[in-house]
Amino acid sequence: xxxxxxxxxxxxxxxxxxxxxxxxxxxxxxxxxxxxxxxxxxxxxxxxxxxxxxxxxxxxxxxxxxxxxxxxxxxxxxxxxxxxxxxxxxxxxxxxxxxxxxxxxxxxxxxxxxxxxxxxxxxxxxxxxxxxxxxxxxxxxxxxxxxxxxxxxxxxxxxxxxxxxxxxxxxxxxxxxxxxxxxxxxxxxxxxxxxxxxxxxxxxxxxxxxxxxxxxxxxxxxxxxxxxxxxxxxxxxxxxxxxxxxxxxxxxxxxxxxxxxxxxxxxxxxxxxxxxxxxxxxxxxxxxxxxxxxxxxxxxxxxxxxxxxxxxxxxxxxxxxxxxxxxxxxxxxxxxxxxxxxxxxxxxxxxxxxxxxxxxxxxxxxxxxxxxxxxxxxxxxxxxxxxxxx
Numbered sequence: 001x002x003x004x005x006x007x008x009x010x011x012x013x014x015x016x017x018x019x020x021x022x023x024x025x026x027x028x029x030x031x032x033x034x035x036x037x038x039x040x041x042x043x044x045x046x047x048x049x050x051x052x053x054x055x056x057x058x059x060x061x062x063x064x065x066x067x068x069x070x071x072x073x074x075x076x077x078x079x080x081x082x083x084x085x086x087x088x089x090x091x092x093x094x095x096x097x098x099x100x101x102x103x104x105x106x107x108x109x110x111x112x113x114x115x116x117x118x119x120x121x122x123x124x125x126x127x128x129x130x131x132x133x134x135x136x137x138x139x140x141x142x143x144x145x146x147x148x149x150x151x152x153x154x155x156x157x158x159x160x161x162x163x164x165x166x167x168x169x170x171x172x173x174x175x176x177x178x179x180x181x182x183x184x185x186x187x188x189x190x191x192x193x194x195x196x197x198x199x200x201x202x203x204x205x206x207x208x209x210x211x212x213x214x215x216x217x218x219x220x221x222x223x224x225x226x227x228x229x230x231x232x233x234x235x236x237x238x239x240x241x242x243x244x245x246x247x248x249x250x251x252x253x254x255x256x257x258x259x260x261x262x263x264x265x266x267x268x269x270x271x272x273x274x275x276x277x278x279x280x281x282x283x284x285x286x287x288x289x290x291x292x293x294x295x296x297x298x299x300x301x302x303x304x305x306x307x308x309x310x311x312x313x314x315x316x317x318x319x320x321x322x323x324x325x326x327x328x329x330x331x332x333x334x335x336x337x338x339x340x341x342x343x344x345x346x347x348x349x350x351x352x353x354x355x356x357x358x359x360x361x362x363x364x365x366x367x368x369x370x371x372x373x374x375x376x377x378x379x380x381x382x383x384x385x386x387x388x389x390x
Contacts, residue, residue: 031161032125032182035174036248053180055304058286059129060246062300065292068137076134080115090115106141107232110184111240124183124245129301129309139245142184146244149227151218157187157241158194159212168208168254168262175251178269185243187214189228193239195261209261214249216268223270224248243268293317295331302338311338329358 034053077098084090093114101109109116120138123131132139171179188194194211216226224244233240249266250273256262286303287296294317302310318331336351 029121030125031163031167032127033167033171034180034182035170036178036180037174038177053178054282055300056127056180056182057246057248058300059132059297059304062287062292062297063132063136064140064143065287065290066136066294066297067291068140072134073137076131079131079134080119083119084115103141103144106138107145107229107242109138110142111229111233121183127182129306130312133297133313143225143244145232146225146227146229146242149229149232150225151216151227151241154215154217155189155226155228155241157189157214157216158191159185159187159214160194161210161212162207163210163262164206165208168210171251171264172254175254177251178248178273179251179266180246180248181243182246184245185247187212187241187243189239189241211261211263213263213265214268215266216243219270223268226268248273294320295327295334298334302334307338307342311335311342314338329355332358 034056036050036053077094080094081091084094093116097109097114097116110120111117116138119131120135122128123135191211217223218226224247226241226243226247229240229242248269248271250269252265252267254262254264286300294313298310298313298317301307301313314331314335318328318335321328321331332351332355336348336355339345339348339351
């Protein structure tokens with residue numbers, strides 16, 4: 001039996017129990033990891049395993065540069081209330097959040113054991129894109145606070161984790177390569193804290209005890225932020241160092257010790273690592289510079305092959321635009337092409353007809369070619385529909 005602490009005061013005991021519960025929960029939550037293998041040929045950089053890595057980075061980059069609005073925040077609150085509609089305690093916290101949240105308290109809310117942490121991390125683990133879209137302004141706030149408290153020197157930090165044998169085997173095959181942690185990555189300055197909550201495992205669970213050891217040096221220009229957040233955390237005793245969502249690490253080694261714990265050693269990487277230059281050049285071309293928008297977001301989802309989601313955000317943008325907005329023409333064409341890719345030719349024709357109507361109402365020499373192109377597409381869609389009917 002392991003003695004974790006000797007506590008005399010009842011308040012201290014309650015705080016200790018709460019902290020133990022929070023840390024234990026982090027250890028047991030599965031990590032969402034993408035891998036990037038530099039031995040693959042360049043033309044595979046947007047396909048397969050590497051494609052998942054690149055597009056997740058691309059998606060998060062887009063979200064972090066997209067302006068937030070009250071409508072999206074209200075939708076998030078509504079969904080959170082629905083999730084906890086039978087939990088009065090959590091509903092009270094949601095109302096508190098709705099009424100009192102400010103960006104200076106982002107880390108406090110994230111580290112507190114509430115709906116905020118639970119729903120955000122669930123969305124990150126499952127890559128629930130719509131929930132991440134709704135959470136984007138709060139993710140930006142967390143990043144802002146991490147920049148504010150960021151380390152100016154190197155750190156050596158630790159994290160304990162339960163992992164399946166299959167997950168470990170995948171990591172062993174990629175030693176020397178790169179991994180992206182698709183969530184905020186919580187670590188501790190103190191190895192004793194990380195090891196203290198390393199639960200015993202048994203053969204039935206198929207879970208292995210893992211200790212991450214991470215070296216990190218901050219580069220303001222090219223590294224995602226990380227910081228000791230003890231001063232802002234709801235649990236200051238945890239000595240927590242938090243790494244930004246999507247942080248990239250080089251996987252240096254994996255070893256198994258006499259204590260029956262796997263040790264995984266990693267180094268935080270910057271965006272301009274030699275192996276990443278081609279990837280991030282590609283990313284910058286996709287998203288451009290400055291503020292992004294729903295159209296950019298939908299375009300990325302389209303390229304990821306998530307046609308239903310791309311369609312959803314094109315329509316979301318469509319519903320926000322005035323009826324005379326010049327962007328409508330392009331949106332109708334985009335929606336028509338997506339509908340065709342989904343083999344919904346009737347809907348494709350309807351979208352392209354809307355596009356054609358706009359062109360015909362503003363006929364000029366410069367648009368004649370576009371009208372012909374749209375008519376040709378409509379003809380092809382009808383032919384394809386006819387072929388599918390037989």
